[in-house]
Amino acid sequence: MRDLDDCRVPLVSEPLNADQAERLAPSFKALGDPVRLRLLSLIASHAGGEVCVCDLTDAFDLTAPTISHHLKVLKETGLVTAERRGTWVYYRARAEALGLLSTVLAVPRFAAAQGTAA
């Protein structure tokens, strides 16, 4: 999702316009499911940077098509990429995408401190 590039601004520093919100929301929506969050985390935290779908399927009590569906959602929002090598398909997390979303939610240090104190 290259069209997120101009959204790399904390939402706390100025109001998101309708357009930016429209482009960012799908990414957060993708993260809004526990299975997808875990999938992404499994992929992103895996040594070597990539994970085979077969390894992911085993980690859940869900059918392969369901996992595949969730992976597709993550892929469509640009949070992961997929590459087939022979029989297997490997997924990788897109650090840029993750970083961008992290930045959007980031809070200036002293403001965070205020929040914690409150």
Added chain:
Amino acid sequence: MRDLDDCRVPLVSEPLNADQAERLAPSFKALGDPVRLRLLSLIASHAGGEVCVCDLTDAFDLTAPTISHHLKVLKETGLVTAERRGTWVYYRARAEALGLLSTVLAVPRFAAAQGTAA
């Protein structure tokens, strides 16, 4: 949402367990709607730290009940707090909650660089 406290770990550093994912997902889901994203941004970026509902309603082509509904979702996930003072209700962003989610998505600097390069 105090029970998010032990989720303050980047999703990229180790796999989220089912329990953590279950607790984090609702927050991301709340952010997964463009209207709520804008509402949160309007609230979080507002000078003085708080915004009256009446000001929020005017910013959208939506009815008051719809805005109220979205604010409720944000409130239930702990992203904002509401306080009534006289006739009006004021909403504030919870910087802690925002910061936590930002941390969960954060990517170590060099890993982010790799991602950008790829």
Added chain:
DNA sequence: ACCTTGATTAGATGTCTGCCAAAATAGGCG
């Protein structure tokens, strides 16, 4: 060619979500 394993797509179904109109609640004021 055929069969097997890995993965995705298609179709069906029950649940959830976003929206609105109407009704209810909360405060302030004459």
Added chain:
DNA sequence: CGCCTATTTTGGCAGACATCTAATCAAGGT
């Protein structure tokens, strides 16, 4: 108290979503 404004709750509906089964596609091996 009765009225007015601000906000939330309720009820209902159309569209979206998570999940499953069955079918299909991809790559390898026999």
